[in-house]
Amino acid sequence: MTRIPYVTSGEPNPFRALTLDRLRCRTSMKWRAYPDDVLPLWVAEMDVPLAEPVVRALTDALALGDTGYPAGTGYAEALAGFAAKRWGWDGLAVERTAIVPDVMLGVVEMLKLVTSPGDSVVVNPPVYPPFYQFVEHMDRRVLEAPLGVDLRINLDALDETFRRAVATGRSAAFLLCSPHNPTGTLHTADELAAVAALADRHGVRVVADEIHAPITADGAGFVPYLSVPGGERGLSLMSASKAWNLAGLKAALAVADLARLPEEVGHGPSHLGVIAHTAALRDGTGWLDALLSALDDNRRLLADLLAEHLPAITYRPGEATYLAWLDCRALGFGDGVDPADVFLRRGRVALNSGIPFGTGGAGHVRLNLATSPELIREGVRRMAAALDRDGTGRDMGGDGRG
Known part of the structure; x- marks a missing residue:
């Protein structure tokens, strides 16, 4: 062969x-x-071999029979180091992270923390289709605040949609796609700070899907939502999945105040997935x-x-x-x-x-x-x-x- x-x-x-x-x-x-x-030329898989550090880490684990349950904070530590070097963000506290099976299942758990059945979840279409599917499956209502003609967040539309989302006194969340899929829009620090201000004004909690964060064009810099003024109350989902083509090796990190996150949520990630993602972030740059x-x-x-x-x-x-x-x-x-x-x-x-x-x-x-x-x-x-x-x-x- x-x-x-x-x-x-x-x-x-x-x-x-x-x-x-x-x-x-x-x-x-x-x-x-x-x-x-x-x-x-469709679904989000890349036509590349795995990075050698990832292959080596997985091969070593298999040779050891290291195929049990995930444990420890190595993944979070690797992400924190990556975030500090690549994005200049030193604010990713390992103790505020939890391993989840993947980003979308992590989104579901974060939305459960801040909304209840029947509440609204705001999205910026055109946007990743599973946002609609997962939100509706968990008995929340999707409200759209479409992007502007420039394919950037329309803050006026977002303001009005937030107002409608909480008009009856119910809780609401904003599911932010950052960077944005499918447009490739990279939200600026000013835009994200404006989002945080609107969310605070209306009492809307922000859940940020940041799975594409490592993949930016030449000269462009990703800004973590939790790093902007007012973003501290947000919840973020991050992963090495997209940048290193690891969709079949399930693992992601939730970053937020996770004291209320059910313990069983951490049972779903793959131990081999955690090993692969950690190796990618540490040694695959x-x-x-x-x-x-x-x-x-x-x-x-x-x-x-x-x-x-x-x-x-x-x-x-x-x-x-x-x-x-x-x-x-x-x-x-x-x-x-x-x-x-x-x-x-x-x-x-x-x-x-x-x-x-x-x-x-x-x-x-x-x-x-x-x-x-x-x-x-x-x-x-x-x-x-x-x-x-x-x-x-x-x-x-x-x-x-x-």
């Missing part, structure tokens, strides 16, 4: 380490949800730097390719995440036609439909940039080929392979 190469800090581009044939050997969702003739540089290149490449081959698509390269939010409304697909469906049926390229992202999502698609430049080029080629001669993609007949 061919040995898969590991990527170290000396690797100039981790996205070039694996061929398409090797990637198609994977059995995870990205590579198994669609037939082999479909190019998958060289690998991360190579990844971030490659993502900067991919953002520029996508912008150039779209300008050349699909100029009607609007793309504003984000300052964070490895996701691209593409406005396809000017392609003229017409009402009721989802561009993701057109690109899949006629181009055999899988993108995320914008519709599940809530208000502002229709007519958009989300493209995963965490792949090789060659596959980005092929993806755009397929998207362009999906359009018919008049550029609308209206012919939806047949099996979509024509």
